[in-house]
């Protein structure tokens with residue numbers, strides 16, 4: 012069992028959590044609801060490389 016909790020709302024994540032990170036700064040795990048705005052923010056500011064972006068979008072679904 013490997014239950015992760017969303018870093019923002021504390022909801023338990025059964026599926027793959029959203030992981031967001033910029034360079035050496037790795038944020039923790041988020042549920043897709045909390046992770047979405049973070050991903051959008053990172054994308055908006057072009058802080059994700061293409062490879063990472065694809066991965067995160069997959070996880071966020």
Ligand SMILES: [Zn+2]
Pocket residue numbers: 017018019020021022041042043044045046
């Ligand atoms: Zn959450």
